[in-house]
Amino acid sequence: MPQSEITTLEQFIVDQQALHAQADGSLSRVFRAIELAAKIVNRDVRKAGLIDILGQDGSVNTHGEDQQKLDVLANNIFISALSRTGEVSMIISEENEGVVYVEGCDHEKYIVAIDPLDGSSNIDVNVSIGSIFSIYKRQNAEQSPNLQECLQTGNEQVAAGYVFYGSSTMLVYTTGQGVNGFTLDDALQEFCLSHPNIQTPSNGKIFSVNEGNYNDFSEGVKSYIDYCKSNEAGPYKARYIGSMIADFHLNLLKGGVFVDPGTTGSPSGKLRLMYECNPMAFLAEQAGGKATYGEGSIMELQPKELHQRCPLFIGSANMVDLAMHYISEEDTAIINR
Numbered sequence: 001m002p003q004s005e006i007t008t009l010e011q012f013i014v015d016q017q018a019l020h021a022q023a024d025g026s027l028s029r030v031f032r033a034i035e036l037a038a039k040i041v042n043r044d045v046r047k048a049g050l051i052d053i054l055g056q057d058g059s060v061n062t063h064g065e066d067q068q069k070l071d072v073l074a075n076n077i078f079i080s081a082l083s084r085t086g087e088v089s090m091i092i093s094e095e096n097e098g099v100v101y102v103e104g105c106d107h108e109k110y111i112v113a114i115d116p117l118d119g120s121s122n123i124d125v126n127v128s129i130g131s132i133f134s135i136y137k138r139q140n141a142e143q144s145p146n147l148q149e150c151l152q153t154g155n156e157q158v159a160a161g162y163v164f165y166g167s168s169t170m171l172v173y174t175t176g177q178g179v180n181g182f183t184l185d186d187a188l189q190e191f192c193l194s195h196p197n198i199q200t201p202s203n204g205k206i207f208s209v210n211e212g213n214y215n216d217f218s219e220g221v222k223s224y225i226d227y228c229k230s231n232e233a234g235p236y237k238a239r240y241i242g243s244m245i246a247d248f249h250l251n252l253l254k255g256g257v258f259v260d261p262g263t264t265g266s267p268s269g270k271l272r273l274m275y276e277c278n279p280m281a282f283l284a285e286q287a288g289g290k291a292t293y294g295e296g297s298i299m300e301l302q303p304k305e306l307h308q309r310c311p312l313f314i315g316s317a318n319m320v321d322l323a324m325h326y327i328s329e330e331d332t333a334i335i336n337r
């Protein structure tokens with residue numbers, strides 16, 4: 001790409017800020033922190049096999065899951081970068097049970113929810129992983145920061161995105177004006193605009209679900225999966241990487257549907273609402289796709305607690321609609337009970 005055609009993430013952030021007369025640069029500073037954290041985590045992910053940061057670090061996270069060394073490292077990197085912006089009062093992280101209150105920042109504008117390293121079970125086997133972020137504005141920055149302020153619906157997000165440590169490293173995000181993808185140029189150490197204005201196809205031929213759970217799915221989900229594998233559907237191609245960002249990104253660009261539904265053992269599914277489902281739903285809808293928990297839009301769900309789980313059907317609009325024809329009301333977890 002000729003030098004004259006390169007748009008770096010930094011330039012894009014500056015250009016975007018210029019479009020909003022009232023912008024004071026605070027959100028731009030948050031994005032720059034996320035960009036820096038992404039570059040540092042990328043550096044560590046790319047050399048994980050060479051230094052002692054593979055494997056488990058011997059602790060468990062708030063959900064009782066073994067923490068990988070890179071999980072903890074990524075979490076510390078993102079929290080440190082966000083805390084130093086002076087723009088963030090609270091951080092929600094998959095790796096922290098409670099709200100992380102940023103010291104000396106009680107009256108700042110933003111709340112950031114992160115999954116610092118999603119897909120961590122794949123780290124040691126060199127399968128793609130990623131970091132997810134979701135940014136909210138505080139409704140009243142004059143008050144003392146508190147947990148209740150964090151429990152906003154996904155419709156309140158001011159920005160969301162992910163960093164995908166795949167065959168290349170990409171940062172994909174939205175501020176509500178479409179979805180743009182930036183690829184890290186290793187030599188320049190700059191994220192460069194590579195996927196402007198991403199629009200996900202309305203239809204596709206890919207479905208992503210962990211069929212190992214088939215017997216524990218509801219009858220509606222089973223019938224939908226049977227449809228995906230039928231001659232009527234084509235059948236669709238089954239693609240399941242086991243890292244949501246990788247599965248989501250594949251379906252976003254090529255057209256398809258990613259499904260992580262409730263099961264008899266876990267009626268609300270496995271994925272977390274605040275820092276997995278909501279940010280991906282924002283991106284999906286901004287790219288022309290859809291995201292539902294089985295009845296309504298994911299982003300309408302009122303969170304009741306930080307690490308709340310919810311079922312997720314996300315991807316190409318027509319494919320999500322078709323999935324919903326198979327998923328009757330009693331099939332989906334009764335989230336709001």
Ligand code: P6P
Pocket residue numbers: 118119120121210242243244245260270
């Ligand atoms: P399963 C990774 O740990 C993750 O949170 C998501 O990235 C991924 O989609 C899901 O879990 C995979 O879960 O139970 O299908 O292996």
